[in-house]
Amino acid sequence: MLLAALYCLLWTFQTSAGHFPRACTSSKNLMEKECCPPWEGDGSPCGQLSGRGSCQDIILSKAPLGPQFPFAGVDDRESWPSVFYNRTCQCFSNFMGFNCGNCKFGFWGPTCTERRLLVRRNIFDLSVPEKNKFLAYLTLAKHTTSADYVIPTGTYGQMNNGSTPLFNDINVYDLFVWMHYYVSRDALLGGSEIWRDIDFAHEAPGFLPWHRLFLLLWEKEIQKLTGDENFTIPYWDWRDAENCDICTDEYMGGRNPANPNLLSPASFFSSWQVICSQLEEYNSRHTLCNGTSEGPILRNPGNHDKARTPRLPSSADVEFCLSLTQYESGSMDKAANFSFRNTLEGFASPLTGIADASQSSMHNALHIYMNGTMSQVPGSANDPIFLLHHAFVDSIFEQWLRRHHPLQEVYPEANAPIGHNRESYMVPFIPLYRNGDFFISSRDLGYDYSYLQDSGPDSFQDYIKPYLQQASQIWPWLIGAAMVGSVLTAVLGGLTSLLCHRKRKQLPEEKQPLLMDKEDYHSLLYQSHL
Numbered sequence: 001m002l003l004a005a006l007y008c009l010l011w012t013f014q015t016s017a018g019h020f021p022r023a024c025t026s027s028k029n030l031m032e033k034e035c036c037p038p039w040e041g042d043g044s045p046c047g048q049l050s051g052r053g054s055c056q057d058i059i060l061s062k063a064p065l066g067p068q069f070p071f072a073g074v075d076d077r078e079s080w081p082s083v084f085y086n087r088t089c090q091c092f093s094n095f096m097g098f099n100c101g102n103c104k105f106g107f108w109g110p111t112c113t114e115r116r117l118l119v120r121r122n123i124f125d126l127s128v129p130e131k132n133k134f135l136a137y138l139t140l141a142k143h144t145t146s147a148d149y150v151i152p153t154g155t156y157g158q159m160n161n162g163s164t165p166l167f168n169d170i171n172v173y174d175l176f177v178w179m180h181y182y183v184s185r186d187a188l189l190g191g192s193e194i195w196r197d198i199d200f201a202h203e204a205p206g207f208l209p210w211h212r213l214f215l216l217l218w219e220k221e222i223q224k225l226t227g228d229e230n231f232t233i234p235y236w237d238w239r240d241a242e243n244c245d246i247c248t249d250e251y252m253g254g255r256n257p258a259n260p261n262l263l264s265p266a267s268f269f270s271s272w273q274v275i276c277s278q279l280e281e282y283n284s285r286h287t288l289c290n291g292t293s294e295g296p297i298l299r300n301p302g303n304h305d306k307a308r309t310p311r312l313p314s315s316a317d318v319e320f321c322l323s324l325t326q327y328e329s330g331s332m333d334k335a336a337n338f339s340f341r342n343t344l345e346g347f348a349s350p351l352t353g354i355a356d357a358s359q360s361s362m363h364n365a366l367h368i369y370m371n372g373t374m375s376q377v378p379g380s381a382n383d384p385i386f387l388l389h390h391a392f393v394d395s396i397f398e399q400w401l402r403r404h405h406p407l408q409e410v411y412p413e414a415n416a417p418i419g420h421n422r423e424s425y426m427v428p429f430i431p432l433y434r435n436g437d438f439f440i441s442s443r444d445l446g447y448d449y450s451y452l453q454d455s456g457p458d459s460f461q462d463y464i465k466p467y468l469q470q471a472s473q474i475w476p477w478l479i480g481a482a483m484v485g486s487v488l489t490a491v492l493g494g495l496t497s498l499l500c501h502r503k504r505k506q507l508p509e510e511k512q513p514l515l516m517d518k519e520d521y522h523s524l525l526y527q528s529h530l
Helices: 002-010 027-032 128-142 172-184 207-226 279-285 315-323 340-345 362-370 385-404 456-505 518-529
Strands: 053-057 087-091 118-120 149-152 187-190 193-195 447-449
Touching: 128 172, 128 207, 149 172, 172 207, 207 340, 207 385, 315 340, 315 362, 315 385, 340 362, 340 385, 362 385
Parallel strands: 118 447
Antiparallel strands: 053 087, 187 193
16 A cells, blocks of 8 residues: 555656656757757757757767677668767766766756765665555656656668668666667678677676666666655565565565466565567567567576576676676676776686686676576666666675776777677767766766775775875876976085085095084974075
């Protein structure tokens, strides 16, 4: 009853954010390749009259790509978003959004000048009302059509290069399911040809930044949808778990006693319909997922391939990942050795750091363990456990950033698989975000994790960070001053030595004092103070 009451109360809010802005999907927009909608605050494109942003040409990275995708000009996601748009809103200051109508992550208020830090908490630390509110928010998102965004149901070529737009409405929750499908789907090469070794969000350096942005946008959507600006995604700490302890009707849905592959009828997730789960059918028809319902969520945790995934990750596994000093290495894909990213993603052993194609560990282990909808990458976000799981993966990423304090240059600038270079724009997000933009601490993006707070070393780093930033701005002057000081010291030292030498020459050797005269001492002391 409480969930139903919350759901009815929240139904009055209608808003969203995600992929293709509805305001940019006309044939005129697509053929002119421009997405610069007006901001409702002043009616000007990108809020230009209010100084929020302006419509500008997109500048794409020219850094070379890795060899994994040996084609060009065959996939709409290449050089994102240039197939669809070459002009979008570029927002100023702390403004963000497809029309610069929102604040950057971590900023709030009418002029986006207020800083605020939100905290993501363990789902088991939520009170019953807090947990029920989270479940109600999920249901609301699943039943609210996005007001701002639509999804394409055909490629740009199938739209006759924009003259025949093909887009569908979609609910807020499924909008993000569709984005996860679109970023990881196979490439359609024409005819019956398919290229499977391509993924703009997995198996490469962008895995962690992409999912970090995904969760931030999902979080922001729920905040706007519900009016609850304090909402954060809870996480599931699965370290040393012996079973799926969130797979109960009180949380994310228990097992159906009549069919172990389905959810319990007592869970309202049992009525949810999945989308974008039939990848082979889309490939055979050379079409895109159009958001049509395709059946219930499937989940049978623990009855998976135990040869591939013998157990869930342990605390020791996580600690080994955190000990790896290289974010990326070698080929920068799922064959990378001693790579923090590849080990955390689950393609390398959390015991040795060596890539192992026969095993699925860490992040991948949870997907395999769920043995259902979660186990197929493109459609895995249909299961709401996806959000809790990736929130905890993101927290491990955050631990690594705080432990090793890498510069942004540590993230690969070039030669990563397509879509994964530092300056590459992340598919399929509009407005545009680069991979490297999210290779920073979560606290710089306005959020933290409850179990990572109040750590001594990090608190000290936060304390001195402003001073280090100021020092970095004035370091040329400091170096110049040091050089001048060195020259003056050398000159004064030379003069002092000369004066002392002349003084000694005035006395016979046997009459020279063992100690300096008082007047000479004060003279030298005065010079040294200078």
